[in-house]
Amino acid sequence: MSDLGLLVETARPLPQPRVITPGLTTGDKVFRFLAAAAAASVLAILGLVALFLVLEAEPALKVSGLKFLTTFEWNPDGTPAHFGIAALIYGTAMIAFIALVVALPVAVGSALFVNEYAPVRLGRPLVALLDLLAAVPSLIYGMWGLYYLQPHLQGTSRWLTDHLGFIPFFHTTRPVFGSSMFIAGIVVGLMVLPIVASVTREVLSQAPRGVCEAALALGGSRWGMIRSVILPFGRSGIVGAAMLGLGRALGETIAIALILAFNFKITTQILAPGGGSVAGLIANNFGEAGEAQRHALVAAGLALFVITLIVNTVARIIVNRTSKGKMED
Amino acid sequence: MTDIPMADVRIDTAVLSTGPKISTSGGGSLRADGVTAWFGKHCIIAGVDMDMPAGSVTSIIGPSGCGKSTFLRTLNRMHELVPSAAMAGEVRLDGVDIYGAGSRPALMRLRIGMVFQKPNPFPTMSIGENVLSGLKLAGIPCRDKAEMTERCLNKAGLWAEVKDRLGAPAGALSGGQQQRLCIARSLAVSPRVLLMDEPCSALDPSSTKRIEETIREISSQVTVVIVTHNMQQAARVSDYTAFFLADKGEPGRIVEFGPTGEIFNAPNDPRTEDYIHGRFG
């Protein structure tokens, strides 16, 4: 049988592939054009934004050169002009990190509860509620953080510095708490919680059911199943979800502008007033900025744009890989 | 009440880890009494009575969708894991109702193991870790891990093929090897009963033969209940056979249950005869 097939193949030359016409109707063609235009416009907008940032940032970057990324003064209008965003990048990263420390355990916990423990009747509303958190405008979070959370976290901050002060991050020189990176980080953490939780939930729900059942059928508890099957399966997906949250946290503006007592220092004392972030800097200064200041701020924006683009892309790649690669158990 | 069975388990493993005594431990007797199961309002099986004596192999046959898997899953409390699932009746392991007040589902599943239709080794663990995973999950200490791994893999007829690569990921095995690994994993916790839901349906004839041999070998130590669509397999491996059937829109019921020889050679019910000889819708 296979011998025969081989014979036929060698005897006859391979044909050219035929041209197949898709046979689209006029309606199809119009719709295809519109859809393609919509898709192209998304790319065009992204490109235009990048182009604008580069062009507008260029005068400032010419003045400061590489110092823009390594120094931490902010005086673009002075003569000579000095400005760099090192402290702000540090502050942005620190706040985003605190946000993740707050958001990730809650996200993983809620995802596991909804997927593995909650009865369907409780799980559905819980998911809806969690997603609703994402719909609350960040201004509201900022105000709530400033007027409610800040006074209520005084005690926590004091306790942390009293008992865990030996850890550099919890050390404070003066017992003044508030307007700190700690509080800003917590508020941003609450803001990014919904996205981290919903991606985590999605990724963990992809864990192969058959393998989960195997763990239970061996006499494992729910927790045993989670530890031996679900978490190892979802590990990289959780990392991806965290990075998506990180992408959001990096760009968060309002809460930080409201809460933080802005300065341009690099400090480990996250409980003390002070700190800064790139997005917060732009929000605070863009309105009354002069020519030189404006270029410098756009340059800061460009840095933020590049960082978030990288973080989000990496996160998407990780999330997609976990949810596709392990579909089949 | 809940502590007492746990102590039993420890004794079981003590017996197991001293080695030779295992052959005398024997399987447990399992008895289903009026077992009825639902998904939501939909009744899947009704009034199933079945006696599976210690150390026997019982096969369950019947057309697709008649509730064989559902019945099997009521026998080790896997059924209740589906949110809408409900059941009635009793399942007695050595005379004790596994659904009784104070009996823990996890402990019942430890004693009544299960092998699934689709091989499902833990993909993130190595072959060796898979064998011992049940002990770890149930928190049962194991003194001689190497010896335990070898013995269980031997019983499942897999040792010769994997002894040089116990550290390799379980996913690297073929489907038939994975299924035998799952059997080894189930045997490591020394269950009293082993439930098998079409364990050979995804396997080639030689892997199937290996698993049938395994079933015959382990049946002196553990009671086996196997669901199969393969009549020859049921005839070859089992001591008793139950024929399930669900009429249209009706829950599945037992049509006939008895010694395998009788069911296959001289069935009482014409429907059994029709099914066995492939004259059935």
Ligand SMILES: Nc1ncnc2c1ncn2[C@@H]1O[C@H](COP(=O)(O)OP(=O)(O)OP(=O)(O)O)[C@@H](O)[C@H]1O
């Ligand atoms: N999780 C579930 N939810 C709702 N209905 C279910 C569920 N699982 C099975 N059923 C229904 O229960 C009935 C019996 O299913 P079951 O899997 O027990 O059949 P089976 O005899 O094992 O069939 P097969 O030989 O094809 O494996 C089917 O009608 C099926 O649709």
Ligand SMILES: [Mg+2]
């Ligand atoms: Mg089935």
